[in-house]
Amino acid sequence: MLSGFFPVDNMPEWARWLTRINPMRYFMDIVRGVLLRGAGLADLRGELLTLLGMGAAAFGGAVLAFRREGARG
Numbered sequence: 330m331l332s333g334f335f336p337v338d339n340m341p342e343w344a345r346w347l348t349r350i351n352p353m354r355y356f357m358d359i360v361r362g363v364l365l366r367g368a369g370l371a372d373l374r375g376e377l378l379t380l381l382g383m384g385a386a387a388f389g390g391a392v393l394a395f396r397r398e399g400a401r402g
Contacts, residue, residue: 333357355380 331347333354340348348354355376362368362376370377 352380352383355383 331344331351331354333348333351334357337345337348337354358376359373359380362373366372
């Protein structure tokens with residue numbers, strides 16, 4: 330329900346804040362923009378940069394966790 334499949338604007342304020350940490354919300358905004366509005370890269374820049382940042386943070390966390398685990402073993 331917090332993926333953005335349903336309109337985020339109709340959710341209570343606390344739920345809107347929770348959707349900001351869910352990457353599916355931004356993916357659904359991109360899909361909806363491309364399929365329904367025919368949006369281009371410039372129109373979806375904010376969502377794409379947010380997903381890129383989330384991916385970089387997850388990758389960086391995985392690298393750090395792997396380095397720590399590899400040093401023990």
